[in-house]
Each structure stands twice: as C-alpha cells, then as structure tokens.
Amino acid sequence: MSTIYLVRHGQASFGTDNYDRLSATGREQARQLGKYFAELGERIDRIYSGSLRRQTETAELIGEAFADGAPPIAIEPAFDEYDSDLILHTFAQSLTPEQLAEAGWPELRTDRRKFQFFLERAARAWVEAQIEAETMTPWRGFHGRIVSAIENIMRTEGRSKTLIVSTSGGVIGTLVANVMGLSNHTGIELNWAVHNASITRLIYSAEKVSLSMFNGLPHLDRADMRQLITYR
Template sequence: MSTIYLVRHGQASFGTDNYDRLSATGREQIRHLAAYFAELGERIDRIYSGSLSRQTETAQIIAAAFGDSAPPIAIEHAFDEYDSDVILHTFAKSLTPEQLAEAGWPELRADRRKFQFFLERAARAWVEAQIEAEEMTSWRGFHGRITGAMESIMRNEGRSKTLIVSTSGGVIGTLVAHLMGLSNHVGIELNWAVHNASITRLIYNADKVSLSMFNGLPHLDRAELRSLITYR
C-alpha cells in the first residue's frame, strides 16, 4: 500500500494586495504541521506542490523540517487552485446592476461573510457551466486536470511510497468527491469545509484508492493551538 497526504496550504493573505502568500498565521500553522510529519518517523518519498506561492511555501516549510533527509519537491501545475478572481468577475458580469449592488460588489473583500456567500454563488454557476469566459478554465477542465494528475502520480510512483501533495481546498474537495463517487456540487461544497493546513489521507494500491482521513488537524488539536484553526 502507498499513502498520499493531501495538504491544504496554510492561511493565505486574504484582504491584502497579494493573497497568494502565507500569512504569519499560515506559516505558524505549517510549522506545526511540518513538525507533526517529521515526528511521525515516516519516510516521505516526495512532495508534490502546485505552483502557487502559498502552495510552494507550504511545501518548502514541510520539507525543511526533515533536515538532511528532506524529500524532493516536484512542482505540478495541475494542483493549482482554480482562479477565484476570474470566476468572481465572470459571474459578476452575468448579474444585473441591482443584483450586484445588493451583493455588495465589488467591495466584497471588506466583509468575509459577504465575500464567501458571493464566492459560493459564483462557484455553483461555474460548476453548472452557467458562466464561461475565454480566460476561465471550465469546471470539467479543472476536474479532469486534477484527477488526471493524481492518477499519473499513483501510476508512476510505484509501490510502497509515501507522498505529500501541497495544494488547495478546491483541489482537495474535488478529489475527495471524485474518489467517493459524489456529485460535482458536493466537491465544491467540500471545498468550503477544508481547513487551512489540514491533512486528507489517501491509501492506494494497484486495485483501488481509499479515503482514510479527511480534513484532519492532529497537529493543532491542543487547547493552546486551537486559535490557529482557520478556514480562510
């Protein structure tokens, strides 16, 4: 049997001029996660990471915790998160001025609740192919890219491997829904549930893939660290 740990990156810098970087809280979350992996005493053969800065920084912090036995990092663009800005702007173009004003567009990032509600509406429209734009990857393309990359890794890495994939909530939700035979809607809904710096564990062999942990936070499950548990 082989193991893949799907890791969501640490908290990104929401509300700043550059979302795609770990916040101070995000780096602290990942340092605890990295220590957890190192203390397991389990050999990590390779870390795959999406190419986004928050994903690669997460991978680098985890690898560094292993010191001289640090696993190599392979960048895999297929594990990049969907482009939420493109989806949001494309969805906004489908609404009337009255609907946009009611939603609070475009000043949504000042209110996390309003932003999340608008993002959920936009994501549903994306999944249902109700919106499209030349610069926007379709849901079908996103789903196929992720599942194809995962199947390729499992096939090429061989037996008895332990791997980490540093990625994002949308990727993890999509993979879990695909593995469980659930609908695309469930995949995007799972996205909203995935904590920063959480672990989702897959066990696989040549015959099947099984989910053995979803959205776990064993490295933060102590009273003095629970303030580090975040979704965004």
C-alpha cells in the same frame, strides 16, 4: 499500499494586495504541519506542490522540518487552485446592477462572510457551466486535470510510497468527491469545509484508492494550538 497526504496550504493573505502568499499565521500552520510529519517517523518519499506561491511556501516549510534532509519537492501546476478572481468577475458580469449592489460587490472582499457567500454562488454557477470566459478553465477541465495528475502520480511512483501534495481546498474537495463517487456539487461544497493546513489522506494500491482521513488537524487540535485553526 501507498499513501498520499493531501494538505491544504496555510492561511493566505486575504484582504491584502497579494492573496497568494502565506500570512504569519499561515507560515506557523505550515511549520506545525511539517513538525507533525517529521515526528510521525514515516518516510516521506516526495512532496508534490502546485505552482502557486502559497502552495510552494507550504511545501517548503513542511520540508524544512525534516532534520535528516527534506524530501524532494516536485512542482505540478495541475494541483493549482481554480482562478477564483476570474470566476468571481465573470459571475459578477452575469448579474444586474441591482443584484451586484445587494451582494455588496466589489467591496465585499473586505468582508469575509459576504465574500464567502458570493464565492459560493459564483462557484455553483461555474460547476453548472452557467458562466464562461475565454481565459477561464471550465469545471470539467479543472476536474479532469486534477484527476489525471493524481492518477499519474499513483501510476508512476510505484509501491509502498508515502507522498505529500501541497495544494488547495478546491483541489482537495474535487479529489475526495471523485474518490467517493460523489457529485461535482458536493466536491465544490467540500471545499468550503477544508481548514488551512489540514490533512486529507488517500490510501491506494494498483486496484483501488480509498479515503482514510478528511480535513484532519492532529497538529493543531489541542489547547495550545487551536488559535491557529482557520478556514481562510
């Protein structure tokens, strides 16, 4: 059997001019995650990462925790998160001025609760193919890209491997739903539950792939670390 640890990146810089970088909290989350993996005493054969900065920073900080040398990092853009900005703006264009005003668009980016509610509405519309834009990857393309990438890793890495994939909540939710045979809607809804720097574990062989942990925080869920537990 082989293991893939899907890890969500540490907290990004929500509400700043560059979301795609780790916050100070996000960097500490990633360091603690790396420390956890290093102390497991389990050989990590490779770390895969999406190409987004918050994903690669997380992968690098995990690797730095290994005193005997960091596992090699392979960049795989297939594990990039969906383009939430494009989805939000495309969804906003489908609404009336009155609906936009009620939602608080576009100022809602400074309000986490309003932003999350609007993003959930936009993501549902995306999954249901109710919105589209020339440069926007449709849901079926996003889903297919991720599933193909994870299947390629399982096929090419060989037996008895332990791998880490540094990615994002939407990717993790989509993969979990696919493994469990759940609906696309469930996959995107799982996204909202995924904590920053959490661990989701897949176990696979040539015959099957199974989920053995979802959204775990063994490195943070203790009294002296719980202040580091975040969703966004």
